[in-house]
Amino acid sequence: MAGNHTVWIVLQHRDGQLHRGSREAIAAGQRLAAAIGGAAEAVLLGLGTSSLAESAAAFDLARVRHADHPHFTHYTPGGYVGALAPALRAESPAFVVLPHTYQTVDFAASLAQASGAGWLPEVTGIESGEGGLTLRRPILGGKLEAQLRVRGEGPMVVSVQSGAFSADTATAGSAPIEPFPFAAEAATPDREILGVEAVAGEKLDLTKAEIIVAAGRGVGGADRMGPLRELAAALGAEIAASRPVIDNGWLPRDRQIGSSGQTVAPRLYLAAGISGAIQHTVGMKGSQVVVAINKDPGAPIFNLARYGIVGDLHDILPALTKAVREAKGG
């Protein structure tokens, strides 16, 4: 069945729920199938997950295939790749769509390698025009976007970026549920799961903050936080940061905003020295008003800011503190 036009969507779930990204992956998979004139179908690996297969079957899919087995009690790359790769080789769908998550990227490239497939992560757009099908993704920390074309033989495993394809655009339908063929002895877990723990120090709740002043790598050091702290004090704001600031130990980890930190939506989010990589912006793009201060006029943070200032934050922040104090005093 080489060169067929089928699109697989591999669903992610946890604690008896479909991951929100799974519905976005269904929306993207349906779009891809329409673009290549094929049909989309879903694959679900789990244990006691029949109700999840049923919720997936309420979408417009050719079928939902379900493997219900103790090897999928916990997600492991050995279990997932061992189950999916042989069927992927045998059926050779054009695409395998996954939500772009900390779980899927853990096994997706191994799956591609084991199935003679390619690997294209973080897709944010699907375009089909005269030049054929192209897929869009951010590169270089989101500073640029690339358009890529798929070539050669075999499936392409893609992950779709969170928020890029709205779950609301997934078309409803009624799909048959069938068993997914796999060999249990080939799909054995390669990890002994010991548990899940909260990242140490995660105590502070920033989600209630009305105003957040956030620093990025551009702040330059733990000893250079003064202007940020003063502005936060003048505004009555909480201080937060993007990942590099936390990794460098300039602020504690409970002040991190983004995919591995907290998700906030304050009235005002002032981003100083933050370039705006997607790992950060997923945690703050719901803010009512974003102000961006950055030395680089090409920084992607300006794309989602309402007001932007190009300049050195060490000049701008003290001036802002002064202006806030004047405004409050007068």
Next chain:
Amino acid sequence: MRIAVCVKQVPDTEARLRVARDGKWIEEEDLPFVLNESDEYALEEALAITEKVGGEVVVFSLGPERVKEGLRKALALGAARAVHLNDPVLAGGDAVVTGRALAAAIARESFDLVLTGSQSDDLGWGGTGSVIAGVLGWPSAWLVMGVTLEEDGRHARVTREMESGMNEVFRLALPAVLQVQAGLNHPRYPNLKGIMAAKKKPIDELGAADLGLAAAAAGSSGSRLELVSVAFPSSGGGAEMLEGDAETVARSLIEKLQREARVL
């Protein structure tokens, strides 16, 4: 314990980028290149492990001549040797062909562990390490935030980052490929002694033929992906840019936040 560390040289994240004339990549002339951030954490973890339990670190990188600068830095930090996959035939590949080339180079020696960063700061395929693991038939993990070797020397206890501030803890069998997340340790800086010592450490060069890779299956020829174009993202509405000296923009911003956006 012998540990292979795969590093990539990437454009400095602070650098201003320009799109190249053909619109397919960025202008690399005069662009500063540095070691990829999460790869530096991988190297630090490898050095810390071998300092504790003995052994040596060999650093691998695929790329053009400039990559030697990054390899020298890794040697200055404490790696014993470097292997440079320096061949135009291997250049321009996607994660799968690049991972296969690195795996072929690693398989020429015997290692207990391969460490690399979770994602490169340029193309960010985030899967090269998983491909290496697949080729070698070893388990792998992405976004590793902690590694503890067990006393039997054949297993590792791994902490892996999940979403929403949670970590997953599990055991896996060695040899394995661990793709580490930035932030799991505090990378050291090179010192003068290390820099001097690095000058005497060997950098072996390998090409596609040494790795038994056919040109058609390597680099850009073997890649399943073709870069059609790169561009700055269209600013969806974009910010209203405030201009002037610091004092002027500050006053203007506060006024707009009060009167226009009404958030102050």
